[in-house]
Amino acid sequence: MASDQNASAEDARSSRVIRVVFLALLLDLLGFTLILPLLPSILDHYSQTGDSVYQSLQSIVNWFRGAVGVPMETKYNSVLFGGLIGSLYSFLQFLSSPIIGALSDDYGRKPLLLLTTVGLIGSYILWAFSHSFSMFLLSRVVGGICKGNVSLCTAIVADLPCPKARNKGMAMIGVAFSLGFTLGPLMGAYFALKLKDAEMFYQGPAMLAVLFSLGDLIFIFLMLPETLQKEVTECNSKSSGSSGIQQSGDLLSPVALFNFTAVTRTENPPSEQKMQNLKMLGLVYFTYLFLFSGLEFTLSFLTHQRFQFSSMQQGKMFFFIGITMAVIQGGYARRIKPGHQIQTLSVAIVCLIPAFLLIGMAWNLTLLYSGLFLYSFAAAIVVPCLSAQVSGHGSASQKGTVMGILRSLGALARALGPIVTSSVYWLAGAELCFIASSAFFIVPLVLLSRLKRQKEE
Template sequence: MSDANKASKDVALSSSRVIFVVFVLLLLDLLGFTLILPLLPSILDHYAHTGDGAYQSLQSAVDIFREALGIPMEKKYNSVLFGGLIGSLFSLLQFLSSPITGALSDRYGRRPLLLLTTMGIMSGYVVWALSRSFAMFLLFRVIAGVCKGNVSLCTAIVADLADPKARNRGMAMIGVAFSVGFTAGPLMGAYLAVTAKTAGHVFFQTPALLALAFSVADLVFIWLMLPETLSAHAKGSHSGFGDFRDLLSPGALFNFSAVTRTKDPPTEQKMQRLKALGRVYFCYLFLFSGLEFTLSFLTHQRFHFTSMEQGKMFFFIGIVMASIQGGYARRIKPGHHVRAVRMAIAALIPAFILIGLSWNVTMLYVGLALYSFAAAVVVPCLSTLVSEHGTASQKGTVMGILRSLGALARALGPIVSSSVYWLAGAQICFLVTSASFVVPLILLTGA
């Protein structure tokens, strides 16, 4: 075997190992993160029944918002709306922390930042397990929001890989980790909560302890298995952080200003493409997350889905996404990602029309199949495209900014979409938003 072939094989083996490690550590992280998802309405009801002072204060603010939009005072809708606002707080904290975490990883390395953020997440789960008041529960969500840098750091690790095919495979496997985590985690959380309640324990304590166990396992796995993917040369060439406003201002983030102010900025053509990709990413997630948030409202109202039926629906979505990401998405050839994104976003237009107009469960699930295809393809492909920009010493900053734009979209999208839903109804909300996916398709022409 020639030296060139041997070197190529070694690089491929090294890339495969990194991708495997990233998949496992992100899966452990997401399993812990998603355990709480089916419990959130019950947790809010728990603190409402205890007469918690902090809860009552925030409930007053929610009531003002509810009355302004004309939302009916129904217990289930109230808890979902309250949960959505708490979710928006989490996303806003992610918006603030992700670019800073990414920039720090460009300076000090991916591995140290992953260890640090994982320890922060562990401390948040400890607070959750010990929480007996709504104020402590909110503190847990704040800690989790600030420290949840694992996703942007994992995408930066994959972006560090030299082989474009390996980067594409790595981004697809990150998508698979999301699909599996968001499929298995909520089911585990719901089962453990029921078991704990039957045994007479605080229903959320067992899921909290399991989430803590997942984060401990994650920390050990990172310590033992994850190599540092940022080269010493890339660390040494990092010129500092510049103006921190470039990492916090929405305008600067949309323009990727923190990347342009480095000593080795990308070319003007690459910067224009990077900005276009960032806008497509934000616009897509703004529209998608809004309809994703209101989907459970629609199925509850129109088809009277129980919690178990909702769980089956999300299980179907997760299985379809994992199948597409593990099969089609990771085999997309370099240079074909824009076309794949265009096809997936276009599929969302009929998907949400079918869901919004659905008069039976079969029609709903046909729409959900198209929805799942798009959800499996768009984010991994856009992440792959963005990972091609920036030098080795800028990858963390670039991926952190992308993650921050996504978090801002996920903070604003559900609020806007739920407002339209309650003011104009489900059909108008889904039809108008489905038509709005033309906007990211137009923006994609600049990418």
């Protein structure tokens, strides 16, 4: 009887934590995504100011465009320039995510979440008053360094004791992503149009981002419980071999990150078999996101080149993707049982092969949207399932480090994938790019089959 009551209390606590994490991350992502539809207009605005930093970056974009044969068109230039800034943002997250995650193992999830949210508020204030491109770029740099909310939220969910609750929590994080990336851009475009000052059209969305982050800060302070046990933080702070800044080399070296070295050097490292599984999951995560982010980036090239999509049509396409993902994550992904995640992952990645084949060879909108539906189905499942699998590795004192390293590997993939894939797209053509890339999804499938064999053995 007492055990049933304890289990019921634990379930209620887990459900509360998941709800708070979902709402906190949604507020964070709404503020983060407001800028997405405005980026081409912002770049066009700064191109007219003669800013020296802008001109230097533009020369890099021009060199890349000439090297891979991108046509001289404003639409493509905006996408490439935005991609360059996006890669910089992802690279900064690659550097900061494992350090933020490791520090949360030492000092707790909530203090680090509050600190990174304050940093994001600062980045949005810089954006609101960015009268020069240099100031705008500084705001993106500060934002990239401080964008630790996602890895911290996954660490909070990883702290939950029940695998079923962790799986549900990771799926709800996916729902927050889908809703944030669906609603945020629409709100950004709306508030930009409402502002009467054409020179400062971005100031309305920027101030809205500040308000979202302020609301997020207050909500986290009042509602989020600390999920890392006090005795764990005390033990970590006293231990000479703790994670945190002492192992900064292990948290910055790509080789060490792929090997999860910072996890193995703790006082109570996981078993050799668990470390092998963790490394395999990290490699699956990286290869999947490297391929996926590259094809996602070139999607706007394809739809503009083949179907002459306007910005509004592009927006409708991404709205379809976001809503489909949110429905699948909220209805199906959160109900996947822990023992079935590897099998479900494999099915989802298999779906990406026909998805990108259909998109790459589509000659009408029916084929395109059929491919986009399969794409959305897979995208809704893969990251939540992989995150839930990884969250089961490491002790309570290592969860932040583990999830921070995973987020870092994903950020590195998102920094490199668009550059490589867009080069292939323009050098070899859309069809060959999508066909070849879809074939490479066999790599994470092979890695998953090895992982499944290891677990069975």
